Amino acid sequence: MEDKSKETRRKFLDTGLKVGLATALGGAALTQFKEGFASEGDTGAKMQLMTTDGTLIEVDASQVEENLASHMERDPREGFENTKFVMVVDLAKCENALACQRSCNKHHYITGENAWLKVYNMQDNETSSPYWMPTMCQHCDKPACVTVCPVDATFKRKDGLVLIDNERCIGCRFCMAACPYSTRVFNWSEPQQQFEMNMEMVDHLHSPEYAGMPSKMGTVDKCDFCPHQTAKGELPHCVTACPNGVFYFGNKYEDTVTNGNETVRLSKLLEKNSGYRLFEDLGTEPSVYYLPPKDRITPFEDGLENYNEFESVEKPGEPVENADNPEAS
Amino acid sequence: MSRFEQLIQDLGPRKFSLKGKLWMALLIVISVAGIAAYVDQLIRGQEVTNMRDYVLWGFYISNFVFFVATSFVAAIVVAVLRLTNNEWRRPFVRLAEIVAVACIIMAGITIMIDMARPDRILNLFVHARLQSPITWDVIIIPTFMAVSILLLYFPMLPDLAILRDHYRDKHPRLSKIYGIFALKWQWTKQQLRLQQKSIQIVVLLIIPLGLILESIDAYLFSTTYRVGWDSSNFAPYFISGAMVSGLGTLVALVYVVRKNKKLENYITDYHFEKIGRLLVLALMIYIYFNINEYLVPLFTSKEAESEHLNTLLVGDYAVPFWLVTIGGLVLPALLLLFKRLRKPRPMFYISLLVVLGSYWKRYLIVTPTLLHPYLPIQGVPESWRHYFPSLHEWAITGATLAMALLIITLLVRYVPVISIDRLAEEEGLEEAKHKEAAA
Structure with missing residues (x-):
């Protein structure tokens, strides 16, 4: 009796599983079928495209769209192919104009009291001369922040970027405690961001690839190296805003970096100027290189008039300091 | 009244006195105020x-560390007393387990309060x-919580059954409630064997779990690149600190319970003298780890670490640092060396010093380090260079402490603080049912 009931149950399970499997397969096949139809729908329209070796080819317009779509759907956790983003900061050219900071604040809609890009007033010891040092997220290859994140909200991509998914962040701030560069910023209250489009659209566009768009209360923000700019073929906001070409940005695999005015070999630039990285001894392997403040283009003191020890984000409505500064964008 | 009745009357549940009611009301008011503050924190x-x-962790985290440390008391009392079969442990075991349960529950809640996106x-x-x-x-907090609750519960089964039987006629509803928790306990051979086995398992579990819990608590700090935190000394430093805060809290609680329940015959000078010695040992070990943590590094500290040590030893945090170190650590250790001071009342005051010191010690572990990042603090409002808890933080933290005391007070109110069953058995009372079952 008992055996029999077991048998029936097994039979029921068996049939159930089979039916389930069939349904799943059928569904998948149907979807496939539909998609096949869609791509076969030849619109007749042709498009001319240039291949990588420079020859023109003609393809069907529908295929172009498909390619574009797959490009748009780049997994924000995976990153760009064959790329390792690097930045070089030439301290010799920095005069604390702060155009980088203003541009970063503006384009990332930063409304807190701590900018993601900061220009530090540095002096290593009493005898050595002071200098201005812009810092942003160092996008470390061994990021301390990523190691300690309990939920994978901050992650490292294969193109070298360290980004934050602020839809997942639980606000424990462990990453901020772990970061030796003090680069991470917390949204202690509801960010007072203003967008030209409405909030719903912003939320729809939201991606870890565009930090601050929008920022969320109780989550961490930081410099993202502007992959939303790279995707458009443009340079990060700080790079283009700088009047002196302090920032070079590029792909390490191509050994090329550019500050918008000149494009140079990364290795040559580092070799010629004795490039270094911050806190090399910690072993975090940053992606940002610094060139020492040798043969400065302007005296250090010139930057002092822009220097505000207690402010890095101008409040809206506040009189903009140095508004007549030609470097201000 | 028989001796057995006497035991139940002394140790069993007793209605709150007026003082008790006022105490409960105070705790509830503080808790409610804290909950209101927390709701406001959720909204704003x-x-x-x-x-x-810069000071991205503050009062909440140091409060959390204190709760975690204090919950370690279950492991110490079990490790040092139960396994070595020290007969003087009796009046401390259950209260230690009550403290551990209350503290680990509140530790779990406190860490969630610090999460900005609960x-x-x-x-x-x-x-x-x-x-x-x-x-x-x-992983470890819920595990430790579960095991410490079982550690409180398993040995309590016979007591719950005694109360169930005791109230059967006088107070049927109470009897029913005790009956539910007593799990049909009848002192049968099988039940006793099962209980002994279960206790043995949780007793053996609580020691490694306690050590792991305190170590993980230390790793929260020592896995970061922060000067003052990334110390390989940190896990044992936290474990020894946990012994101090756990035992200090236990001594203070035992004194208060003894006084209020008039248990002078059960918890005697002898017991205080014994646990006083254990507390001295804990304090000495902690002082040793403090020397390793703050004095020895002075010889080879790098620039950033020197600056941090200077802040603690002679700088901005020197006054609280030395208050805590001398007042909460060195002085209690010295005082407790004298046998005359290992008496209930002086020990109560000394243990209060220890608990206060332990509490602010955690604050000094968390905050000063955060004020010394590698890069200078620039470009932020001046107020970000200092830290002192806000009114919300005080209210919420106060509420977590009040809730821990509330849990302890309620358990002390309804649960025999010393095992009646054990005492009855030791004294060979005829009501003790162990013997006949064992026979």
């Missing part, structure tokens, strides 16, 4: 705290990453 965000991007708490499970010390905490 953690801007209601005085934490900012609405996303499930992410800790859905997206858990094993390499993060927070995930280790997510």
Whole structure:
């Protein structure tokens, strides 16, 4: 009796599983079928495209769209192919104009009291001369922040970027405690961001690839190296805003970096100027290189008039300091 | 009245006196105020705290560390007393387990208060990453909580049955409730064997779990690149500190319970003298680890570490640092060396010093380090260079402490603080049912 009931149950399970499997397969096949139809729908329209070796080819317009779509759907956790983003900061050219900071604040809609890009007033010891040092997220290859994140909200991509998914962040701030560069910023209250489009659209566009768009209360923000700019073929906001070409940005695999005015070999630039990285001894392997403040283009003191020890984000409505500064964008 | 009746009357549940009722009311008021402050924090965000991007952890975290440390008392009392079969442990065991349960529950709640997005708490499970010390905490805290609750519960079964039987006629409803928790306990051979086995398992579990819990708590700090935190000394430093705060809290509680329940015949000078010695030992070990943590590094500290040590030893935090170190650590250790002072009343005051010291010690571990990042603090409001808890933080933290005391008070009110069953057996009373079952 008992055996029999077991048998029936097994039979029921068996049939159930089979039916389930069939349904799943059928569904998948149907979807496939539909998609096949869609791509076969030849619109007749042709498009001319240039291949990588420079020859023109003609393809069907529908295929172009498909390619574009797959490009748009780049997994924000995976990153760009064959790329390792690097930045070089030439301290010799920095005069604390702060155009980088203003541009970063503006384009990332930063409304807190701590900018993601900061220009530090540095002096290593009493005898050595002071200098201005812009810092942003160092996008470390061994990021301390990523190691300690309990939920994978901050992650490292294969193109070298360290980004934050602020839809997942639980606000424990462990990453901020772990970061030796003090680069991470917390949204202690509801960010007072203003967008030209409405909030719903912003939320729809939201991606870890565009930090601050929008920022969320109780989550961490930081410099993202502007992959939303790279995707458009443009340079990060700080790079283009700088009047002196302090920032070079590029792909390490191509050994090329550019500050918008000149494009140079990364290795040559580092070799010629004795490039270094911050806190090399910690072993975090940053992606940002610094060139020492040798043969400065302007005296250090010139930057002092822009220097505000207690402010890095101008409040809206506040009189903009140095508004007549030609470097201000 | 028979001796057995006497035991039940002395140790069993007793209605709150007026003082007790006022105490409960005070705790409830503080808790409710804290809950209101927390709701406000949920709505407005953690801007209601005085934490900012540099001091990104504050009062909540040091409070959490205190709770975790104090819950270690279950492991010490069990390790040192139960396993070595020290007969003087009796009046301390159950109260230690009560403290541990209250503290580990509040530790779990406190760490969630510090989370800015408690609405996303499930992410800790859905997206858990094993390499993060927070995930280790997510695993160890509920585990320790479960085991410490069982450690309180298993040995209590016969007492619950005694109360069930005792109230059968006088107070049927109470009897029913005790009956539910007593799990049909009848002192049968099988039950006793099962209970002994179960106790043995949780007793053996609580020691490694306690050590792991305190270590993970230390790893939350020592896995970061922060000067003053990334110390390989940190896990044993935290374990020895936990012994101090756990035993200090236990002594203070035992004194208060003894006084209020008039248990002078059960918890005697002898017991205080014994646990006083244990507390001295704990204090000495902790002083030793403090020397390793703050004095020895002076010889080879790098620039950043020197600056940090200077802040503590002679700088901005020197006054609280030395108050805590001398008042909460060295002085109690010295005083307790004298046998004359290992008496209930002086020990109560000394243990209060120890607990206060332990509490602020954690504050001094968390905050000063955060004020010394590698890069200078620039470009942020001047107020971000200092930290003192805001009114919200005080209210919420006060509420967590009040809730811990509330749990302790309620358990002390309804549960025999010393095992009646054991005492009856030791004294060979005829009501003791162990013997006949064992026979």
